[in-house]
Amino acid sequence: MKKLFIIANWKSNKNIRETEEWLHNFSDGFKRNPFSLDNKEVIVAPSFTLLEHANYCSGNLKPPIKLAAQTISPFGEGAFTGEVNGKQIKELADYVIVGHSERRRYFHEDEEIIKKKIEITFKYKLTPILCVSSIEQIINLKSYILNRELIVAYEPLFAIGSGRADTPQNANDMGSKIKEIIDSTPVLYGGSVTSDNVNTFTQMPSISGVLVGKASLDPLEFLEIIKNA
Numbered sequence: 001m002k003k004l005f006i007i008a009n010w011k012s013n014k015n016i017r018e019t020e021e022w023l024h025n026f027s028d029g030f031k032r033n034p035f036s037l038d039n040k041e042v043i044v045a046p047s048f049t050l051l052e053h054a055n056y057c058s059g060n061l062k063p064p065i066k067l068a069a070q071t072i073s074p075f076g077e078g079a080f081t082g083e084v085n086g087k088q089i090k091e092l093a094d095y096v097i098v099g100h101s102e103r104r105r106y107f108h109e110d111e112e113i114i115k116k117k118i119e120i121t122f123k124y125k126l127t128p129i130l131c132v133s134s135i136e137q138i139i140n141l142k143s144y145i146l147n148r149e150l151i152v153a154y155e156p157l158f159a160i161g162s163g164r165a166d167t168p169q170n171a172n173d174m175g176s177k178i179k180e181i182i183d184s185t186p187v188l189y190g191g192s193v194t195s196d197n198v199n200t201f202t203q204m205p206s207i208s209g210v211l212v213g214k215a216s217l218d219p220l221e222f223l224e225i226i227k228n229a
Helices: 016-032 048-061 086-090 101-106 111-123 135-145 168-181 198-202 219-228
Strands: 004-009 040-045 066-069 095-098 127-132 151-154 187-190 209-212
Touching: 004 095, 004 187, 004 219, 016 048, 016 219, 040 095, 048 066, 086 111, 095 111, 111 127, 111 135, 127 135, 135 168, 151 168, 168 187, 168 198, 198 209, 198 219, 209 219
Parallel strands: 004 040, 004 209, 040 066, 066 095, 095 127, 127 151, 151 187, 187 209
Antiparallel strands: none
């Protein structure tokens, strides 16, 4: 049985109170209706302002999750106002989302910036969740990621936040092409994932999980996604 990664990307949503409520409701929901997580790793990526409190609450509630940052500074410590570096993230999380299409689009992150971010994640022994929308993006980064531990998330641009998911077959075809370049890396699908369609993706042979956006904001819906994956 292949290992599945189920990742919640909260994007720029929730405050501290809402984060605490989500974690309590998620933990309570899982305790009321437990199911096997033997082959599943669940990862939640809140905003930077929420990571510390999410880490604290997780220590008390002990939900079956790990934490991720939504991005990382391409620089180390120093005079980089507004940036959050790898050393700081490592205290609170195990994973980092790198190269999300919204970072590329709205913050003009190009391949050079993404390369620097990948290097920083490896330096601090964080696992990058590298988001790509094309094979070209993987080819451009091949020398930086080959034989390294990471996760790749394929996110077709038309499916991000649109409610229109790609077809499982298209996602699987992309997963197969990515694995031809970096064979041992798990490839996830991201884009309008719900509890109703998640299994159609995770049952595909070249897809090893999902990156969930909007649907992950509801803790009970996210539990259903994990359960159905």
